[in-house]
Amino acid sequence: MEKEKQVPVVEMRSVTKTFPGVIANECVDLSLYAGEVLALLGENGAGKSTLMNVLCGLYRPDEGEIFIRGKKAEINSPRDSQRLGIGMVHQNFKLVDSMTVLENIILGMKDQGFIPDMKKVRAEVATLSEKYNLSVNPDASIWQLSVGEQQRVEILKLLYRKAEILILDEPTAVLTPQESQELSKVIHLMRAEGKSAIFITHKMEEVMTFSDRVMVLRKGKVAAELSTTSTSPRDLAKLMVGREVLFELEKKPFQPGEAVLSLEKVCALDDRGLPALKDVSFEVRKGEIVGIAGVAGNGQRELAETITGLRKLTSGSVRIQQKDVTNAKPLTIIKAGVAHIPQDRASVGAVGDMSVASNLAMKDYRKKPLSIGIFLLPQQILSMAKKLINAFRIATPSPETHVKFLSGGNIQKTILAREIGACKNLLVAVYPSRGLDIGATESVRKQLIEQRDKGLGVLFISEDIDELIQVADTILVMFEGKIMGSVPAASADPEKIGLMMAGVSQLQNEPTDIRQGVIPS
Numbered sequence: 001m002e003k004e005k006q007v008p009v010v011e012m013r014s015v016t017k018t019f020p021g022v023i024a025n026e027c028v029d030l031s032l033y034a035g036e037v038l039a040l041l042g043e044n045g046a047g048k049s050t051l052m053n054v055l056c057g058l059y060r061p062d063e064g065e066i067f068i069r070g071k072k073a074e075i076n077s078p079r080d081s082q083r084l085g086i087g088m089v090h091q092n093f094k095l096v097d098s099m100t101v102l103e104n105i106i107l108g109m110k111d112q113g114f115i116p117d118m119k120k121v122r123a124e125v126a127t128l129s130e131k132y133n134l135s136v137n138p139d140a141s142i143w144q145l146s147v148g149e150q151q152r153v154e155i156l157k158l159l160y161r162k163a164e165i166l167i168l169d170e171p172t173a174v175l176t177p178q179e180s181q182e183l184s185k186v187i188h189l190m191r192a193e194g195k196s197a198i199f200i201t202h203k204m205e206e207v208m209t210f211s212d213r214v215m216v217l218r219k220g221k222v223a224a225e226l227s228t229t230s231t232s233p234r235d236l237a238k239l240m241v242g243r244e245v246l247f248e249l250e251k252k253p254f255q256p257g258e259a260v261l262s263l264e265k266v267c268a269l270d271d272r273g274l275p276a277l278k279d280v281s282f283e284v285r286k287g288e289i290v291g292i293a294g295v296a297g298n299g300q301r302e303l304a305e306t307i308t309g310l311r312k313l314t315s316g317s318v319r320i321q322q323k324d325v326t327n328a329k330p331l332t333i334i335k336a337g338v339a340h341i342p343q344d345r346a347s348v349g350a351v352g353d354m355s356v357a358s359n360l361a362m363k364d365y366r367k368k369p370l371s372i373g374i375f376l377l378p379q380q381i382l383s384m385a386k387k388l389i390n391a392f393r394i395a396t397p398s399p400e401t402h403v404k405f406l407s408g409g410n411i412q413k414t415i416l417a418r419e420i421g422a423c424k425n426l427l428v429a430v431y432p433s434r435g436l437d438i439g440a441t442e443s444v445r446k447q448l449i450e451q452r453d454k455g456l457g458v459l460f461i462s463e464d465i466d467e468l469i470q471v472a473d474t475i476l477v478m479f480e481g482k483i484m485g486s487v488p489a490a491s492a493d494p495e496k497i498g499l500m501m502a503g504v505s506q507l508q509n510e511p512t513d514i515r516q517g518v519i520p521s
């Protein structure tokens with residue numbers, strides 16, 4: 001395409017947006033052409049969401065101008081942007097839970113003089129659903145839908161409103177790899193029709209497969225603008241983080257000690273009362289990272305919850321350092337030295353009205369060196385907080401900033417730093433790098449390995465096979481609540497793991513000593 005001669009559909013010129021103590025965007029130029037997918041890449045807190053919120057009228061920029069199809073635009077509200085054909089799927093969806101899919105799709109349009117003929121709306125939504133392969137029950141209430149389905153509703157809503165410029169803010173952070181694939185098809189279809197999209201992500205592979213061009217933001221400024229074919233994941237990572245990113249991690253040789261965690265024939269039910277864990281048995285030893293591979297929803301969440309006391313076993317046993325903790329209370333298990341990075345980080349989350357430093361100290365504050373008796377030691381808390389803020393690259397104006405002012409990814413990093421920091425015997429990490437940028441992902445992986453090198457046991461649940469091979473010592477594959485097989489990470493074959501993830505038992509592949517669960521090499 002001859003970009004030079006075309007008028008961009010969107011042109012943002014020298015946009016600056018500040019919040020108290022933070023320059024979220026500094027003199028940012030952005031252009032987007034018809035039929036183009038632009039990937040907006042950057043670490044958590046780089047200013048991506050802010051820039052897009054300016055474009056869709058949620059924030060007023062302090063300085064700068066926006067041109068839409070060559071004409072200067074005054075975008076003072078989401079309604080203005082909608083009129084210009086701009087639609088955004090936000091990082092945290094903005095659907096009304098108690099309403100149905102159809103009601104959500106037309107929500108707010110009535111105020112603009114639109115009197116909905118529900119029969120027509122239903123037919124149009126059905127046509128769009130089919131065309132873009134976005135299947136969802138139009139009469140379901142939002143609360144009944146999975147996250148992936150809710151996202152489809154958000155996209156349908158924009159298509160129904162005839163958006164020509166789509167902004168997707170980290171749409172794949174909440175999706176399974178399969179759902180991400182589906183989304184990539186939708187985007188390609190829209191692009192083929194001449195629509196344009198800005199796609200925010202941290203994931204390099206997605207940038208490479210989804211986009212035509214990439215813009216990298218770093219600390220609110222444009223760090224680079226490139227055509228996708230002229231760059232590589234490694235270069236992009238470097239541009240994002242501002243330094244070389246290690247794709248290889250250093251690890252001490254694998255020398256496991258005695259078992260920290262032993263599961264024997266553990267069975268448990270899911271929230272609907274159906275069997276979620278079926279006779280799960282395995283061990284995690286000191287100095288070992290056991291990786292659990294599998295498509296999300298195959299019992300991983302329930303596994304982590306039974307170990308940490310948040311879910312009852314229906315049969316079987318759990319031991320921590322040989323002590324029976326079957327169905328023990330969460331607090332008993334925490335006292336046994338178990339830390340948990342849960343899947344749903346919002347629920348255990350951070351306290352928004354407290355500072356980053358206080359949040360980081362939350363689990364440790366009763367112990368030395370952060371307190372003596374009943375006295376907290378603010379200097380110690382502050383220096384510990386500074387260490388963690390650096391290690392996890394938490395983007396915060398200061399340790400004293402209230403957590404509610406941080407971006408979503410940085411709140412997540414705060415929780416991670418706290419849990420990893422407080423771990424004594426066993427760390428149960430459920431998708432710890434989900435939604436994190438590459439710099440933070442790297443430090444999470446390093447932290448897991450560091451805990452292992454210190455002699456702790458780590459149970460590491462992930463959907464990313466490459467990540468598991470890189471980080472874990474032993475990989476177990478879960479499918480429909482069962483352990484399908486076990487392989488040493490050092491000799492793991494991604495394809496074989498993928499097959500087991502899809503339900504092909506290791507036994508059907510080759511002879512296995514199932515008690516040890518390790519393929520003899």
Ligand SMILES: Nc1ncnc2c1ncn2[C@@H]1O[C@H](COP(=O)(O)OP(=O)(O)O)[C@@H](O)[C@H]1O
Nearest residue numbers: 019022024044045046047048049050405406407
């Ligand atoms: N409403 C807000 N109030 C104060 N600070 C904010 C607000 N929104 C974002 N920020 C700050 O602006 C910076 C950029 O945030 P954001 O645009 O959310 O980053 P990204 O989407 O790239 O992760 C961060 O330092 C964040 O803490």
Ligand SMILES: [Mg+2]
Nearest residue numbers: 048049091407
């Ligand atoms: Mg964001």
